[in-house]
Amino acid sequence: MPSDQIDAHHHLWKYSSKDYPWMSEGMEAIRCDFLVDDLHQTLSEAGINGAVTVQARQTLIETDWLLQLASASKIVRGVVGWVPLVKSRVHDDLERLASNKKLKAVRHVIHDEPDNFFILREDFNRGIALLERFKLKYDILIFERHLPQTIAFVDRHPEQIFVVDHIAKPRIKDGDMEPWRRALADLARRQNIYCKLSGMVTEANWSSWTESELQPYVDVVLTAFGPKRIMFGSDWPVLLVASSYKGWVETVHRMIRSLSDDEQQWIMGQTAKMVYELD
């Protein structure tokens, strides 16, 4: 039986400039609707049969909307939603939302916060501390520069399971590997954190990236986390500014081909299934 091929990271949206102000110049390719039918078509063409939808808007409406879409879709196995973690009302929000079995985790767009040390804020950490009792994981969206404080953050919550998105966004465009490599290795020493192999093409030069340019970054992630703590993700449709969906899937397959079949299966679906407790 072929094991499930899971895309651990994608988005869905009904585009409006008001709701998605971050879609800047050059992102015309994604300034339109991407809904479940598009997802089904795109993923099945690439042999992917399960996916985890991740919040884009930072509202409770987004979380409810994504859960609603997930309930009607066989391919969407889980949702990483958004809740107001810094607010005291978040306990009630979590109680209401966590009864939906498809809510697997939450995320806040930390790397867009003006405060580089947002991740260490008391109110934010109080919210994070609530997640474990609801069996929710937390997706960490950061840039390379946030890694030191992220390590301190992860250490504050040793029982919480974390997933760092997009390999913590190294500066692939600049061809720089430090201090990202050392900091990521340090982060990976914490066993309660996993890593998504995603969002790489958008950190490279969108029009001229090559697989050989990405391979060293993949090798760092493999060494730091090991296949059993890595999960494949696409960041569709965002990746479309730089690559086709199928192109990214095939690139990843090639970049991990030196691993055993078992190890590749962990990366291409088993890790995501286990961490997010997908059916």
Next chain:
Amino acid sequence: MQYNDLGKTGLKVSRLGLGASALGGVYGAVNEADAIKAVHVALDSGINFFDVAPAYGGTVSETVLGKALRGISRDRYFLSTKVGKYTKPGSYGEDTLDYSRARIRASLDESAKRLGTDYFDIIHIHDIEYQNREHTEWALQEGYGSVLELKGEGRIGGVSFGIYPMDLWQRIFSSLELDAGLVHNHYCLNDTRVLELMPLAKAKRIGVINASPFACGLLTDLGAPAWHPADAQSRLVFQSAADFCRRRGTSIAQLALQFASQNPAIPMTLFSAADPALVKRNVEWHEQPYDEMLLAEVRALLQPVRDKQWSY
């Protein structure tokens, strides 16, 4: 190697037995020649009981065990297999459950052919709780009846079940005539619930067979395979305990094997390995007493997953 009476079966079984699930690639790719050697090393170490199932590796475990037992005198070992659950070759998923009389009788013939023997000392009715217990009643009625019939015909020596949920075990032990019960994952470092069944087992002389001393891989340095239902948080707890043992210059697997196989109330514990070196190692570990202090410390570390029940 110590030998114990297995309930009222009349069998005198080695305190350590070999489960053949690993021979079918359930825990990773297997070299057939090594797997055959593993079985022979087990025999030479004094192990006289082999357990298998058609479901393991989609019949591959039975085939490989059969190859290993070819030429070995049938009176040198006891053999059990299972009925009712079937998987496609090369995997441990996509199960078919069929507890009909026809399928069970055919299954016995198929297993007999693969294993090269016409007689099974014990037949376990397999995983009747799977698929949300949709087939449990069927298994307990037609399944049980069919296996009892085979015993009456002299084709098998004893009737047993191979399942997990404790509430089902209580029901089966109290309401059915059984010769043995293959209880997995309920006497290991993190779960000792098989002890709840001991009074009934003693009263009705049911031979309790303990299986999965390593909790399907959770109690090893490598951790459990992807198909194991344990969530990331639970795996973390097991991993911390494994790290702790490593820092102490030992391994959690050693403590796991020793603890699970040395309780005098339990006649036999099965482990599964397809590597002859691991078989040898496990037998050696079994013959040594474990460190009581270490046991206390490790069980304290495993407290968050103590008696946690998994949904296989």
